Amino acid sequence: MALLDEVKSELSGIDGEMPAAQKAQVTAMLRFGGGLRKVQRNIIVQAQFDSLDAAQWLQDAILHLYGHEALVRTVDHATPHGNVRRYVVIVERGGVALALQTGLLDRQRHQPVPGLPPELANGNIAQVKTIWRGAFLAHGGLSEPGNASYLEIVCPSNEAALALVAAARRLGISAHPRQVRSSKRVTLQDPDAIERMLNLMGAPRSAREWTGKRSDGETRSKANRLANFDDANMRRSAKAAAEACEKVRRAFDILGDDIPPNLKAAGQLRLDHVDASLEELGHLADPPITKDAVAGRIRRLLQLAEKVNKQGGQAAK
Incomplete structure (x- = not known):
């Protein structure tokens, strides 16, 4: 199992959170995983994930926290590197109600909220942590050890990216928004900040593994550089x-x-x-x-x- 899959599996296995923190995670997963889709006069709530564990967590949370039935559908996408499997969580009946309950739909104007609901952005620290956890489960990436360090989240809008940056700031971590082709991303590049964010999101085991493998990779890279240096000296x-x-x-x-x-x-x-x-x-x-x-x-x-x-x-x- 790739390290990214291990992180998402660990985050999806967290239980015992307060309902307010769980609701913040649901909103973040829906916002960063997809959001609202209008079909005729109905609003369908859906979100797509690369982790089955994350999709099943969201399905259960929607039922227990909000009382709505959600379906999980498997979708295979053809890519230049082969088929990629994704898991789509869909709420077809009660989509408007769920959108209002999660704050994805403005109660006064009935318009989609482009970023995160203000009550979540200004919520307590437990909610801020689960916002990042939900966003990461929905569209997060993590560098493999040995490569340049990064943890990043692809954002659906500029407003969502700015909300995520503000949430990281409340956790004492500096995150940077950046534009990559047509997508907006929020990125952490400092290894210490990445390790701390993994811990704050609730993945201490994965944080230890990532840090350990990164240290091993840096040691090997240093040894290779020294060996190449010695080899060059010998040739000279x-x-x-x-x-x-x-x-x-x-x-x-x-x-x-x-x-x-x-x-x-x-x-x-x-x-x-x-x-x-x-x-x-x-x-x-x-x-x-x-x-x-x-x-x-x-x-x-x-x-x-x-x-x-x-x-x-x-x-x-």
Whole structure:
């Protein structure tokens, strides 16, 4: 089971909430999962979910809190990545009454409320938590560990997004609205804020799992970066050693037997131990010398060869 499915399953299994908090969750699930649809003169309330547990929770809550029968229908959508199954909660009879009871329909004008009802937006903290829980169950997403961290909710309207941002602010969490193509979204990107929101919504087990997997992913990523860095260093060192050996061979060819013994010994060490570092070459010398001394002698060997080569070229002219 994917982590997102585990979060929604955990949130759908919460019971024992006060009725006011449950009603706030119902309203949020209906608002962010779909809302109102007018068919002839009737209003049908419906909401779509990717979690069967969430759909069944809403179906039961509508019956026990408001006394209306709700149906759960399975719908398969064809996508470029294959069929995707969704679960649609529909209230056909009593839709107007339920819309009024949940605050999705304005009682005075009988017009749909574009965001969240004011009484919910200004409700207590328990209601604010279940608003976020309901919105997440309806249209929430969560990054998989190892990817860039995010928790986001796709919103049906700009008003709904702003209401969600205000609700997060009341919980002490900074959420940001953003436009992604044709959809409005509210996003959390700070890992600590995501972990805290998961806990506040009522998914502590999933929060621990998400945090643990994210930490493991960050550790693996760091190890991979270090390994790649070390590998790059090794490649650079091997290339530099190969180039140094080629220069020493050319110097030997130019100078022949006319090479000071200490410079010849340093050059021969370089040729005999291609992969060794300058420090290791110093330890191999007899007697041992410092890496700076090895580097200095090889440098003087190359300079001497270059000088002799230039003099030979001028003499030929």
